[in-house]
Amino acid sequence: MKTVDFKHARGPDRLRVYAIGDVHGRLDLLQEMHRRIQAENEKSPPFDWVIVHLGDYVDRGPDSKGVLDLLVSAQKKTHRMLAITGNHDIGFLEFLATGAPNGMFAHNGGRQTALSYGVSIDFNDLGSVAAGRNALLDAVPPGHIEFLRGLKRSMIFGDFFFCHAGIHPSVDLDRQDPEDLVWIREQFLGEPRLYPKVIIHGHTPVTDVEIRPNRVNLDTGAVFSGRLSAIAIDAENKFLLEAL
Template structure:
């Protein structure tokens, strides 16, 4: 059996509850795949990454995939990168909809981003970051954030793979480009894809298990399962267990079968 946890988005209490459910079902040595998006939006990105690093270091059978938010996080920490070209309409990493301000706040860098006036579709540019000690320029903010975020956290994220494959399953953050071999997939698709994947109903050979696109609950679409239940947007974090292609979600009352809608 193999367990999976979808997008966490800084929700440490939800993560701990999901891990407790898995331990109750599969024991302390359960094989768990985490589907990425550990950071942003929620209030405890730092604690989430600490928990994941500590679990792996203690010998847990845990494996991790990189999400698009995780890459945005390290790009901001290391380079001060404010945008990703695949975010429309030009939202800044520190915009509340993206959640970067909460991520860096969990490391002690707190304040309010002040953006230049812009129209929809234009890049949202950070003018300064207002803190209790005064305003930081974008460069100063990046320098403060780089000092606050442990190098181990950056290294953890930067070294994560983009997919994990078993005999029956492919675990990936966003999805795949249908008809393209995994070795030939565009990394941007693995991190960001929606159009061209979500509406596709063809069998991919293996069941695709992903997050990235928030739904009200984990959903089985026949050829794929979306485990993002919106933890980063006020929803839930619901773990799943797989025996081959057969899937159950874990609840406080035990397993519930997850079958094609």
């Protein structure tokens, strides 16, 4: 099996690929990152470009609705704004579908997501959970639900494989379990072996962007650190961007 390491990995010819880590409701940082990317493109115009957003658009931060508004609007304007799903995005859809009071959404920042839509939910009160879920169903635009439902779990550009959490090291890239792509941690993070592609991911917060021979972790905990991180891949050249 042919493998590649980060140093020698290349992006597609004539296409600059940006990837942005976990946003978690920090609309301000996402807007700033888009401005940084625009400035890079103006400073050094690529033949063409795309942005891959690595998931976890909602929960914990103050403006999940605003983040989804931005992404939905951007995708209508250009084919260059790409997005894959994260476990929090899936958890949001699951809560809207089931109203589960003890699921991912309830215990991992869903209250802030609901507030961004003008809905207050006390997840310790079953009546409030049921009423809040119904209010959210009315408040969340159909376009947001359509966007989240349509998100892929991975993408490939050149020598790079993009997903939210990582991959199972023992499984071929085209046979990955969809759950691993949004949830995996220890088995993946501790694995030193090289893969056919370098994995670009988020999901596990780190203090600084983590660049390993086989993977790059872009989740610098934007909602806690106030730092949103991205990578630009332009043929053999790679460089990092940060929004503060």
